[in-house]
Amino acid sequence: ERRLETDGLVHERVSLSPDTASEPLARYVYRFASSLLSSVKGKDKERIAKQVELTNQFLQWLSGPDGAAEEDQVTAERLLQVHRQGDARLGTGQVQRPSIPLRHSDLIVNGPKDLRVGREIQHELASADRVDVLVSFVKWSGFVELRDALRAFSDRHGGAPPLRVLTTTYMGATDHEALDALIELGADVRVNYDTRRTRLHAKAWLFHRETGFSTGVIGSSNLSYAALRDGCEWNVRLSNVDNPAILKKFEATFEQYWDEAAFEPYDRERFIKVLAARRSSQLDALAAVVRLHPYPHQTAVLQALEAERLNGHNKNLVVAATGTGKTVMAALDYKALCKRLGGRPSLLFVAHRREILTKSQATYRAALGDGNFGELLTGSDKPLVGRHVFASIQSLHGRRLEDLAPDAYDVVVVDEFHHSEAATYTALLNHLDPRILLGLTATPERTDGQSILHWFGHRVAAESRLWDALDQGLLVPFQYFGVDDKTDLSQVDFRAGRYSVASLEKVYTADEHRARHVLRALSERVRNPAEMRALGFCVSVKHAAFMAAFFNRHGLPAVSVTGDTPTAAREAAVKQLAAGELCAIFTVDVFNEGVDIPSVDTVLFLRPTESATLYLQQLGRGLRLHEDKSCLTVLDFIGRANRSFRFDRRFRALMGGGTRAEVSKAVEDGFPRLPSGCSIQLEEEAQRSVLENIKRTLSNWSALAEDLVEDWPLATFLERADVDLRELYLTRRSFSQLRQQRGFVQDVADNAITRALPRTVHVDDEDRLSHWRWWLDQARPPKPDPTDPRQVMFFALLGQSRRKLDELGDFFDELWSDPVLMSELRQLFALLDDRRRKPTYVLPGLPFQVHATYSRDEVSAGLVEVRKGKLLRTQGGVFKCDRHRCDVLFVTLEKDEKDFTPTTLYNDYPMSQRRFHWESQGNTRLESSTGQRYRNPPDGWRILLFARQAKKDERGETMPYLFLGPVRCVSATGERPIQIVWELEREMPAAWFNEVKIAAA
Template identity: 45%
Template sequence: IGASILPVAPDVPLSQHDLLVNARGEPQLANELKKEIASADQVDLIVAFVRWYGVRLIVEELEEALGRGAEVRLLTTTYTGSTERKALDQLAELGVKIRVSYDTAVTRLHAKAWLFHRKTGFSTAYVGSSNITRSAMLDGREWNLRVSKAASPALFDKVATAFDANWASVDFEPYDPGRDADRLDAALGRGRGDDTSDALSGLTLTPWPYQQEILDAVEASRSVQGSHRNLVVAPTGTGKTVVAALDYRRVREQRGGKLSLLFIAHREQILDQSRRTFREALLDGSFGEKLVGGQRPTDGTHVFASIQSLHSLGTAQLDPAAFDMVIVDEFHHAEAATYRAVLDHLEPQVLLALTATPERADGLDIRKWTDGRTAFDMRLWHALDRQLLAPFQYFGVADETAAIDQAWAGGRYQDRKLGELYTGNDIRAALILKNVKRIVAEARSMKALGFCATVEHAQFMAERFTSAGLPAVALSGEDPQSVRQEQIRRLRSGELVAIFTRDIFNEGVDIPDVDTVLLLRPTESATVFLQQIGRGLRRHPDKDVCTVLDFVANYRKEFRFDLRLRALTGIPRRNLVEAAEEGFPYLPTGSHLSLDRQSREWIIEHLKQSVKTNARALRQELSLISQTQEERPTLRTFVAEAGIELEDVGKAGGWAALQRAAEFDVAPPGPEEERLQKGVRRLLHLDDVERIDTLFDHLRSGSLPTGERERRLLWMALVTLWAGKAAPDSLEEAWAGLRSCPALVDELLETLPILRDRISHVSHPLPDVDVPLEIGATYARDEVLAAFGELRPGRYFSHQAGPWWHEPTQTDVLFITLRKTEKDYSPETMYRDFAISPELFHWESQNKTAIASTAGQRYLNQRTNGARVLLAVREEKLDPWGATMPYVLLGPANYVSHQGERPIAITWRLRRPIPAEVFERFKVAAA
């Protein structure tokens, strides 16, 4: 009597793993979930769909849990419109905290998981295939893995961390039935394909993380590089118009709320859609007038104009300085006569150019209007990871049917000679047809583009495909535009299965239906290779994947196959051999790369010869490049031509040493060059404009500064250059040692401008303390200490790891490594540190820190005691080149909450969000 009624335990003990499949004679998922809920102190669930018949199976258990003080959090989506508002409203009424992703464009959430947190430590999770639907929880053929924290604490923590990251993500927004019901209904309708209203939503338009990366890069181009004419290259479907609208909003705010605008596109439909996006961004339903057809603006301050109407209007009637900001959509048309006349005439303060395809078949460079620069170019693998493009399945097929060495001349394979080898080669045509039929699911239904060596080769392939029952044609630059459009129409309608060409589809031709790409000639240029692959990567409702068949020969060692693989996968040159040997296990989401046995052997052997970045290989490459140029290559030219990074040069001994090895005229080594060269390599992380400019200016002049801030900035560089024991005792001595190595001074003078151009986001001065550090910039540990003036003669610093307290400024600097390995960290120091969101960070103190300790009290009372907390974070201990990885200074943070002690788990709120590009890197590292 009076004894509490204990909840019924799950059939699977809390300390064990298991697999639930809803099979007869085994526990149903619904019943196990009920029992798990009954003993949980917190329930977290993430599912794509929530339906009423699934919710009602567990509603009583959830109500009981909430009644006793448990917290329940739900993440879900509006994808395909499958979620039911009634189900969410019922859960919200109970007290469940709900966050919804309203994105219906792509499947952003495949994850399904339940987490049951228990203060006893016996937490559990279910990870698998089940949404909250009746069939998934009772009788559907579902697989759900039950994970026990007691059995695998690291695995459970990884699931919990992933949930927390999604909960804090901007992708998911809090749901309140009283406020958000109409918005949810509209999003569910869009997910089902229903029509929705054209009225403004009234909601603040915010960027996706990848859009914020673009905005950051454009801002850096303006603020750091001083370029106000910027080109953005990103795939169709990225939301470039949203980026343009948000960029306009930002620039207008920076300029006090007034900014005239001209938005140029080539179709009225694009103008209408773009104007609506700007109205959403500005919360102004009357923003913008159109200049198109017979419509003329009355005010003329914010104009959305078709290029045809602008051209008809004539430049004589258009004041060159009439518009503060000009935005041009589909900028790859810029070299067309209509665009060129307008762009040459206009003189805006700000130009923003948008395109998915910057390359043109005529070879003209559209970047002449953007200072020769591209502010942002979304890499293929980033777009694939974000599901902005259709995933690819690449198949490398060995081709031994032609003696292609006969086609090598002048340092490359000659198209004409290749065409002679391929045209009429029935054995090769049969090999291609055999593999198309073997690999493509339904060859008769495919929509393929085949890239050939010559026009005659394209015609031959079209004939052979047609003879094999696969209707195909060949197109060339000689064909009229009307003929090209008709054949493209036939391909899209299914009358044709393939179009073969030499070059006309390298440029920005938009055929989203293309689902197969046939690479029938060696293409060394990574740019051309990506253009060809890209023709099949446009998303389309009827396309799950783009199939790429690459017929690979045993190429000469001079042929740079590595450039293609790097462009396709994002794998650095130095890691390609290992990736190929392991079968390319880490590719963008949904993509696959497969090589048959023979092509795999050829490619691995070829990569072993071509991807070396040691001193000997780079010296040979430098010699070859210098033979093809009239002037001696600069460091910038060499890095670009060789397809390498500055870090590769540093690891190979440095630029000065490479030039000497190639017998260039370089100053002889100074007395400290060998030691300082390693320091130059360690300086390659510099991305703080003030540091770069200060070091550059004083290296060029040879003088030392007298001001304290500038002296500290130089000390920050010199402690990295002279790192280790027996270092100079003074700034003057360290500076003199560097100046005694003129070749290294010249190397730094070439290196620093390249580092400046690599900066992709704007950093900000550290507030409230006179220390030359920038929020968002990158620093080695010793550089941070030097910035605070902590200098020790002879051997600069003694601090090695973890938090560092600076008494004079009342500052804690928390040095944090996200990805810890057993090799470098003991079990006691494998702290769970991760970015929850761009604003929130989870950090664990040292395991000896108790709440009552001096440090513990300083952390927990940070908001009231005047102490300053700075977070400095890196992904891992070593960078990909084997050097110590520096830290990104995330800047000041305020205490939010904590749990436990020894260690204390603290959530900090950053005063400035983590830059989008950095946050994406940190998410990957923490995972």
């Protein structure tokens, strides 16, 4: 530290975390001990003996009073290899060892004087117990190169080798003969059958060894002769001894890929058909052999729809960003309804174009595995049966609609539901009365200001974020640049949540200064502006015309397209842009939705957009996949904003959600967590403007009070002020106290209950909320019963954990004597009840709902674990509850918020939605009573798994746990600690898995 100060370097300190301190301390000890041991003097044998003696003395001291076990003592010999009888090569008595020692890592470059990766893989196979392979493609030439080593590996395992291979059909590069040969050897092969795109560019081998000396090869080599032998390839050979965290991460990521629906068991006939269809560009044939599986974000939507219907909401709106697969979700939802309702419920699917109808019909057929499902009803198509109909809205009017019985269809699906306020849609929706109504839209906010939510009880059932589609590779990634445009909007008129259009227009068209800045930014960020296909979103018709004229004067062909532009001229402009005859179209809210130009590769935000939904719609115009673009370039021109403008809304939209605090942190940190391939960069001045704007309103009690212009109910305030519920309670004060500040109520309590309100917003199951809401609606409190787990959970949730349980009655009396606080709790719990969007499931014998969320105190309360009259406050990651015959496991996935800590990150993690990898306490052995109970629990004994992402949430509050439910052990290896793979009784919620999984989508 003194040397750093002498050199004039600034340093930063952070306290060690109890979860991760062992790693940096051990590294320091290693460096110190290595230096000390190397300084020992003497002849070779004497020197080695002294080094061994010093090492054993240190181990004895470090092990404490009992000393180190004899097997932990070191000797002057180094273990060279361990193998089973019969594994050795004929006549040698030895197993072929890798050229690189098993305890070391190295770089292999296939150079003339270097190792060849193919030969090293052969050597690694000779001593591996299990092998996992991940490659983009497998060539016959590569298989032949490794065939003898693979056959020997197979023979050692009796023809059933633990060899797993993940590969793809991308570009048609994989040879089916190579996969056939791997299958013949006994390998388990899974393939991603999407030939058009792949997210799998990794090439890696993992060689598991039960001795702990596992190794991996990660680099550039696919399974081809050139890559293995003489290609200009770089690969890193990693050892579990010196790089355990990387191999743990490899193993965890591979397991998650292996369980993804996108990777399916190899089917020779199907594989050949897929490649043949790709080579002949037969897209229909390709669709016929590519099976329909939900992506995780689609599964989350399906689960939300299930929950809504279980709660009695049968008219539901799904808001899904462009490219997230709305029709796929609708088709899979119908498949689930078939199972739930029995048979094939009658179906009416409505859209406004025949092209959409034919694609939708094909999607439903793929989902149901029925190539004859459904009939078309359009101007030229008439159904014969009419039970499952894909109809154009134009065909459903007049006499045909009048003759249709309101209950003729069990299920009605309306695509592009934002058109519902048009007369034809309104007439249809008013006429029909289906059992199930499903609306699909990417555009819940109409540009004409009319709401569509009244058809759905003013609620959105589920949303599929743009983020999800990007993460799954369904859209091209974006490169976002926030550019300081040197304008000052701080004094521009801002009313009713938006800038004055006339005032903005005056600023932007007064001279060419800003327009020149736009051109300069394009020249710096776009490879060749003359070849770009850009959409520029402007503030007004005059602004759009101004920008088009400016671009034309500077040699970039452009036009302006507005609501006044004739349809023919608008369509011509779109064609010219797609053909490359135009570089840019400048518009005002015309291309927000409904116009598909996949070749658009640049989006210019030339106005401050107040609506996050509108912002995403405009961004989405450039995110469609297209063969000529690898990403979308986004230039957002940011000036100094009016104090009332909300920058957090657009960045919250880009990030896929979050509070203002989370957005502020992301802006400061450079947006470290974005979908794969995406980036957000803010110029220094733009970043400063954004941060000042966000922090001005961040947890600002006075600003919240200003937003409460009337004595609104809680839900109304959150909607009108556009404040997140968690954000309100981020202030650690109550809504009632906010009302008091505005003079709407008097004498609001400030006590343990009000201070506990921020810790209630996680409650998300019908069981707790229905009981508590019923109590709060009664004039008198329930009769106190310290043995009733729901009463005790209510007691704990509202900040009473430190009180004795015999004070339960006093607590009820205190609460019921405060009508203001009672009113807030009623409103809060009603809001939480209305926001429930995932199904939860009863756990017999306990008051917990699987997939509901609980604080640690609530878990103790639910078990009614009492010590000395008070609730037991459990510590550590495990708790044995004899009373209810269960072990409760508390898991925090991110052990340390301060640093990225790879050594602990991969101890506990979800391997798939059904399997969870967990590490026991450090002193647990396989044969101990605890280890045996985990592996083979007695009859009636349950292992209950609670998990959370981190210790603290963005508010600094202790993060609650998601109850993943009962689990059973499917494998247990090692000891002190034991590595256990749990199988869940129920798949974990898709949205949570998607959030916490390690692997990219």
